[in-house]
Amino acid sequence: GAGVSQSPSNKVTEKGKDVELRCDPISGHTALYWYRQRLGQGLEFLIYFQGNSAPDKSGLPSDRFSAERTGESVSTLTIQRTQQEDSAVYLCASSFPGTSADTQYFGPGTRLTVL
Amino acid sequence: ELKVEQNPLFLSMQEGKNYTIYCNYSTTSDRLYWYRQDPGKSLESLFVLLSNGAVKQEGRLMASLDTKARLSTLHITAAVHDLSATYFCAVDKPGTASKLTFGTGTRLQVTL
Numbered sequence: 001g002a003g004v005s006q007s008p009s010n011k012v013t014e015k016g017k018d019v020e021l022r023c024d025p026i027s028g029h030t031a032l033y034w035y036r037q038r039l040g041q042g043l044e045f046l047i048y049f050q051g052n053s054a055p056d057k058s059g060l061p062s063d064r065f066s067a068e069r070t071g072e073s074v075s076t077l078t079i080q081r082t083q084q085e086d087s088a089v090y091l092c093a094s095s096f097p098g099t100s101a102d103t104q105y106f107g108p109g110t111r112l113t114v115l
Numbered sequence: 116e117l118k119v120e121q122n123p124l125f126l127s128m129q130e131g132k133n134y135t136i137y138c139n140y141s142t143t144s145d146r147l148y149w150y151r152q153d154p155g156k157s158l159e160s161l162f163v164l165l166s167n168g169a170v171k172q173e174g175r176l177m178a179s180l181d182t183k184a185r186l187s188t189l190h191i192t193a194a195v196h197d198l199s200a201t202y203f204c205a206v207d208k209p210g211t212a213s214k215l216t217f218g219t220g221t222r223l224q225v226t227l
Binding site for chain 2: 031033035041042043044045048056058059091093095097100101102103104105106107108109
């Protein structure tokens with residue numbers, strides 16, 4: 001079956017522009033996560049969606065970052081007025097929390113470069 | 116604040132050798148995960164460890180969990196070049212709905 005997909009795979013933008021990143025989770029997965037991975041570092045949690053509950057936005061680094069999710073499907077992460085420090089790979093993951101393992105499955109990521 | 120530390124950060128080893136990667140975490144956790152990441156690729160799930168004393172093995176990799184010591188190990192037996200990748204451990208904090216905190220990763224390079 002299809003895994004988590006993300007688009008675009010690469011995005012180069014100029015400082016100050018807005019960008020929108022998209023994530024399609026695995027069908028049936030009710031939980032969706034966004035992480036950021038800076039070069040040579042581990043993953044940093046950004047935001048979590050679970051069903052119709054209010055999202056956990058505790059990892060968003062500033063109010064320039066926002067995310068939405070349509071039901072239990074597609075999610076978009078929006079970064080407004082991008083800064084050079086936003087350059088990173090943005091990874092999306094989905095899971096089905098009904099299992100004891102609740103393994104998160106990751107998409108291929110979007111590499112964002114802010115010039 | 117939950118902190119996850121891995122060591123070593125970088126490991127160069129010869130084919131055929133054994134080695135262990137360590138993952139320490141600072142607070143009680145329900146689950147511990149190991150992931151593999153190849154250069155330029157996303158993360159691939161390797162193991163999920165759910166309880167104290169849990170041990171899981173897949174090929175040349177074996178992961179274990181000691182919840183009392185807050186320590187997990189990833190043991191590599193008779194390494195082969197194909198195992199070259201970055202390995203991450205991650206834990207979730209009880210009550211945080213599986214929000215994972217990742218270690219900084221261990222970059223493994225297996226040389227011929």
